[in-house]
Amino acid sequence: MDIQTTLEQLCACSGPSGFEGPVAELAQTLLTPLVNEVYTTRLGSVVGVRRCGRDNAPRLLLDAHLDEIGLLVTGQEEGFLRFRTIGGVDPRMLCDREVTLLTDPPTYGIVTCMPPHLQSREDMEKSTPISDLFIDIGHRGDEVHVPVGTPGTFRGGCAALGDEQFCGKALDDRACIVTILCALELLADRKLPVDLYVLFSTREEVSAAGAAAAVWQIAPQMCIAVDVTHGQTPDGPKDKTFKMGGGPAIGIGPNMTRWMSRRLCELADREHIDYQREVMESHSGTNAWPMQISREGVATAVVSLPLKYMHTPIEVVNRADMESVARLLAAFVSEPGEEVAVC
Numbered sequence: 001m002d003i004q005t006t007l008e009q010l011c012a013c014s015g016p017s018g019f020e021g022p023v024a025e026l027a028q029t030l031l032t033p034l035v036n037e038v039y040t041t042r043l044g045s046v047v048g049v050r051r052c053g054r055d056n057a058p059r060l061l062l063d064a065h066l067d068e069i070g071l072l073v074t075g076q077e078e079g080f081l082r083f084r085t086i087g088g089v090d091p092r093m094l095c096d097r098e099v100t101l102l103t104d105p106p107t108y109g110i111v112t113c114m115p116p117h118l119q120s121r122e123d124m125e126k127s128t129p130i131s132d133l134f135i136d137i138g139h140r141g142d143e144v145h146v147p148v149g150t151p152g153t154f155r156g157g158c159a160a161l162g163d164e165q166f167c168g169k170a171l172d173d174r175a176c177i178v179t180i181l182c183a184l185e186l187l188a189d190r191k192l193p194v195d196l197y198v199l200f201s202t203r204e205e206v207s208a209a210g211a212a213a214a215v216w217q218i219a220p221q222m223c224i225a226v227d228v229t230h231g232q233t234p235d236g237p238k239d240k241t242f243k244m245g246g247g248p249a250i251g252i253g254p255n256m257t258r259w260m261s262r263r264l265c266e267l268a269d270r271e272h273i274d275y276q277r278e279v280m281e282s283h284s285g286t287n288a289w290p291m292q293i294s295r296e297g298v299a300t301a302v303v304s305l306p307l308k309y310m311h312t313p314i315e316v317v318n319r320a321d322m323e324s325v326a327r328l329l330a331a332f333v334s335e336p337g338e339e340v341a342v343c
Contacts, residue, residue: 223300
């Protein structure tokens with residue numbers, strides 16, 4: 001699989017939380033050749049199954065979410081659209097952004113910005129509240145035909161940034177979808193000790209409902225949430241960010257199953273995969289929480305891909321980190337350890 005090509009395809013698709021249809025369709029197409037069965041859940045998540053051929057084999061699930069942050073049209077005023085946000089959108093980076101509204105055909109727009117010439121010095125030093133922003137689609141008031149409730153995303157896709165990194169929108173969590181697809185390729189000729197379920201889940205950014213519903217239905221013994229974490233930048237806190245090119249961050253804390261975290265670290269050492277330890281003292285902020293408490297409880301781990309500039313249209317990931325995540329996931333699926341027997 002060509003990582004850059006696949007990333008470009010996935011990031012070019014629009015899929016804000018609750019409206020993931022286009023990216024779910026593409027993800028299903030990419031997943032189908034790598035598994036025995038693919039289906040879509042009632043909440044729109046994509047599930048792939050690769051069976052090991054043993055009766056009553058343990059079920060291991062790998063999850064990455066399909067959805068991205070976005071916008072939702074709430075009305076119009078003098079030809080401009082009012083909106084709210086879907087997921088964790090920082091208002092400081094909204095001004096002058098290009099957006100795509102998911103009408104048929106899609107509508108191009110820009111988030112309005114006040115020129116500095118018309119602002120006071122005090123206003124220039126403040127973030128503009130979302131309630132004071134509009135989307136300009138270039139129409140007069142009597143020409144606006146964008147219904148209330150229309151979703152939107154940031155305009156753009158994904159492109160190379162230097163020799164080793166990729167930059168674009170929705171790399172949270174499309175980059176992790178690619179790592180799971182790469183792991184499946186690595187596993188193609190291996191005999192597995194588990195029935196492997198791959199979940200590309202919906203609605204993670206707003207409720208995690210897609211993962212919660214799918215895991216209830218699948219009832220796996222083990223889950224790994226594959227998501228992003230904060231990559232290091234000069235202005236970022238050193239204790240909460242992770243080195244780009246330093247490999248996956250393995251979650252360690254009270255809401256991770258200890259033997260799974262330990263096994264992931266052991267496999268990374270054995271396979272000479274660079275990795276980092278991410279202390280998660282409470283909720284991980286990923287689908288790991290709803291998966292962990294499904295039914296009577298599920299053994300759960302978190303493997304994170306370092307990513308710079310999270311929840312912006314210019315998120316950045318490292319190719320080597322993606323490859324390392326894929327190798328680590330493949331190693332765990334191949335040899336999850338003796339603890340599986342008591343899950």
